[in-house]
Amino acid sequence: MELGAAPARALDQRTTRELTTTARTLLTDHDHEHAHEHDDPAAHRELLSAVRRAAPALSDRTHHACRPVDTRDGLYVLKGLPVDDTALGPTPGHWSAAGAAGALHDVVLLLLSALMGAPLAWEGQQDGRFVHNIVPSPGHERAQTGASSATLLSPHTEDAFHPDRAHLLVLGCLRNHDRVATTAASVRRARLADADVELLSRPLLPILPDAAYTGARAHAGEPPAVATLWRTADGPRLRYDPAYTPLHRAAPAHRAAYRRLADELARVSVAVPLAPGDVLVLDNDLVVHGRVPFRARYDGTDRWLKRTSVRVPGRRTRPAAERHEHGYGQRTVEALA
Numbered sequence: 001m002e003l004g005a006a007p008a009r010a011l012d013q014r015t016t017r018e019l020t021t022t023a024r025t026l027l028t029d030h031d032h033e034h035a036h037e038h039d040d041p042a043a044h045r046e047l048l049s050a051v052r053r054a055a056p057a058l059s060d061r062t063h064h065a066c067r068p069v070d071t072r073d074g075l076y077v078l079k080g081l082p083v084d085d086t087a088l089g090p091t092p093g094h095w096s097a098a099g100a101a102g103a104l105h106d107v108v109l110l111l112l113s114a115l116m117g118a119p120l121a122w123e124g125q126q127d128g129r130f131v132h133n134i135v136p137s138p139g140h141e142r143a144q145t146g147a148s149s150a151t152l153l154s155p156h157t158e159d160a161f162h163p164d165r166a167h168l169l170v171l172g173c174l175r176n177h178d179r180v181a182t183t184a185a186s187v188r189r190a191r192l193a194d195a196d197v198e199l200l201s202r203p204l205l206p207i208l209p210d211a212a213y214t215g216a217r218a219h220a221g222e223p224p225a226v227a228t229l230w231r232t233a234d235g236p237r238l239r240y241d242p243a244y245t246p247l248h249r250a251a252p253a254h255r256a257a258y259r260r261l262a263d264e265l266a267r268v269s270v271a272v273p274l275a276p277g278d279v280l281v282l283d284n285d286l287v288v289h290g291r292v293p294f295r296a297r298y299d300g301t302d303r304w305l306k307r308t309s310v311r312v313p314g315r316r317t318r319p320a321a322e323r324h325e326h327g328y329g330q331r332t333v334e335a336l337a
Contacts, residue, residue: 011080023107055114072188074286090300136296166309173274181271190264216328
């Protein structure tokens with residue numbers, strides 16, 4: 001696995017000042033109207049509406065930095081946003097304990113996400129928040145979710161179980177003293193035999209909801225079989241989550257093709273140790289991501305990321321059959337709708 005080889009887009013001081021000043025103004029206006037409330041500001045509709053109005057007015061420089069992914073890596077890192085580690089406060093021990101901590105960074109991330117598309121929330125995850133806190137949590141060390149630490153978080157498509165999954169995944173780093181790496185692998189860099197692509201393009205197996213969606217896991221509907229790979233005019237795309245794919249149900253030939261895909265993704269994977277102020281943008285149809293294991297201390301200094309999910313309006317690059325999936329009863333909400 002190659003270390004740190006990710007295309008970077010440096011944000012100059014004028015751009016970072018514009019983003020932080022705009023975010024601070026939006027938060028100040030919001031706080032004046034909601035001084036009695038102490039929960040996550042980025043959950044409030046009024047603030048989301050203000051982000052929608054403010055984002056288009058940002059400078060051409062900021063718009064250009066948020067242009068679509070333009071290499072076969074399927075990702076890029078925005079660099080240069082300021083983070084004050086002391087002012088940030090301790091890393092929470094659970095996403096639900098974060099409250100308004102890092103609220104300025106929430107709004108900056110929403111502004112960036114709004115330039116890329118429409119930020120999404122999931123009714124069944126993190127209480128419907130549009131900005132998620134990704135922190136290690138006691139008792140979840142070996143889970144296949146973002147709250148884990150001691151185990152490898154397997155490479156996967158974000159929310160692969162659902163037809164309305166994000167087109168883009170945006171990860172903003174607030175704290176990472178131990179340089180814990182996010183892993184990323186683009187299907188556009190993988191060498192795949194035509195026969196394997198054809199086989200994995202057949203919808204033969206479902207992808208089940210992950211452990212972060214307790215309501216989805218209790219859904220009574222029959223899990224729909226989905227394609228792992230499909231071709232588009234500009235190249236292959238994928239929907240991949242081996243930790244939640246019942247491969248034992250597949251024929252030997254299908255399992256072998258899936259294993260070869262996994263081997264290729266491992267071969268082209270890069271390890272990206274995000275630094276505070278970095279924002280990693282991944283195309284969720286091209287890139288699978290994960291995380292290397294690390295030892296969580298639960299002392300307030302552990303790795304802390306913020307995450308948004310983004311839908312790109314007008315993108316029509318997924319199999320038409322996905323429109324008929326039930327999504328295990330889970331629904332998304334667009335911040336800018």
